Amino acid sequence: MSGFSINWLDLREPADMAARDKALAAQAIDYLHTVADQSPLIVDLGSGTGSTLRALTSLGAQQCVWRLIDHDPALLNEALRRHGQQEVIEDYEADLLDVDALPLGAATLLSASALFDLASADLVDHLVEKLARQATAFYAALNYDGRTQWTPPHPFDQQVLQAFNADQRRDKGLGPALGPQSSAYLQQALERAGYHVQIADSAWDLGPNQHTLVADLIRGIKSAVAEGYSLDPQALDDWETFRLANSVNGRCVIGHLDVLAFPAKTFR
Numbered sequence: 001m002s003g004f005s006i007n008w009l010d011l012r013e014p015a016d017m018a019a020r021d022k023a024l025a026a027q028a029i030d031y032l033h034t035v036a037d038q039s040p041l042i043v044d045l046g047s048g049t050g051s052t053l054r055a056l057t058s059l060g061a062q063q064c065v066w067r068l069i070d071h072d073p074a075l076l077n078e079a080l081r082r083h084g085q086q087e088v089i090e091d092y093e094a095d096l097l098d099v100d101a102l103p104l105g106a107a108t109l110l111s112a113s114a115l116f117d118l119a120s121a122d123l124v125d126h127l128v129e130k131l132a133r134q135a136t137a138f139y140a141a142l143n144y145d146g147r148t149q150w151t152p153p154h155p156f157d158q159q160v161l162q163a164f165n166a167d168q169r170r171d172k173g174l175g176p177a178l179g180p181q182s183s184a185y186l187q188q189a190l191e192r193a194g195y196h197v198q199i200a201d202s203a204w205d206l207g208p209n210q211h212t213l214v215a216d217l218i219r220g221i222k223s224a225v226a227e228g229y230s231l232d233p234q235a236l237d238d239w240e241t242f243r244l245a246n247s248v249n250g251r252c253v254i255g256h257l258d259v260l261a262f263p264a265k266t267f268r
C-alpha cells in the first residue's frame, strides 16, 4: 500500500485543479497535439486515480494514450473504473525506484502531479537522463515548494513550518526526498540535459469552502512534526487547537510549482 487513500486524493483534487497553472498546461497540450503524428503517448508517473488525466483532458487534451504507472493497484483500478470506457489507458503496477524498468519508451510526454517533492535527486537524475535520450517532454505539476502561510497567524507557525519542511526531506519510499527543493532541482537537471524549462506558480489558496481539506492538513502537519523535531508537545497541541478553530473562517496558502520542459530539438 502506498499510504495515499482515494479519499485523500479526492479531497485535494479540486484544490490542485484550481491551482494548476493553466498557461503551462495549455502549452503541454498544444505540444502533444503538434509533435505527435498519431495519438500522443502520455506516461503519468505516480498516477494515483488519474488526476493528471482528468486535468489535461478537461483542459483540452484529446485522443491520447495514457500509460498510468503506480505501485498501488487499488489506485490504478480506480483510475480504470473511472476512465477505462472513455480513454485509452495502459495501467502499469511498478515501483518508480526502478527507473530502468519503467515503460517509458515512445512517450511523447512524461507527466506527474504531486509527486516530485517525494522523489530523490538520484531518481530525478536517472529519469531525466532516460527522457533526454528519447526526447520526451516533461510536465510535473504541484510540487510543494516550502511556503505555508496561515491567516490568522499564530506565534508557533514558523517553528511548525521549519519542522514540517525538514520532514518533507525524509525518505518516503523514493529515496531521500527533495521536498521543497524539487522544482529547482528538476529545473537544473532538465537544463543540464538540454531542455528548455519553464516554472509557474501553482499555490493552493484555501479558504472557508475547503475547510475539510485544511483540517486534514493541520492534523497531517501535526502528526509529521510531533516526533523528531524537538517541538514542545503542549505548544504543538495549542497550535493544532488554534488552527482547527480557525479552519472554517481563516485562509491557508500552500506553495507549489509546476515545471514544464521541452527537449531542445522540439523547442519552438
Ligand SMILES: C[S@@+](CC[C@H](N)C(=O)[O-])C[C@H]1O[C@@H](n2cnc3c(N)ncnc32)[C@H](O)[C@@H]1O
Pocket: 002, 004, 009, 045, 046, 047, 048, 049, 050, 051, 052, 069, 070, 071, 072, 075, 094, 095, 096, 097, 112, 113, 114, 115, 173, 174
Ligand atoms: C501524492 S500522490 C499523487 C497522486 C496523483 N498524481 C494525484 O495528483 O492525485 C503520489 C502517488 O505516487 C504513488 N507512489 C508513491 N511512491 C511510489 C513508488 N515507489 N512507486 C510507484 N508509485 C508510487 C502513490 O501511490 C500515489 O499515487
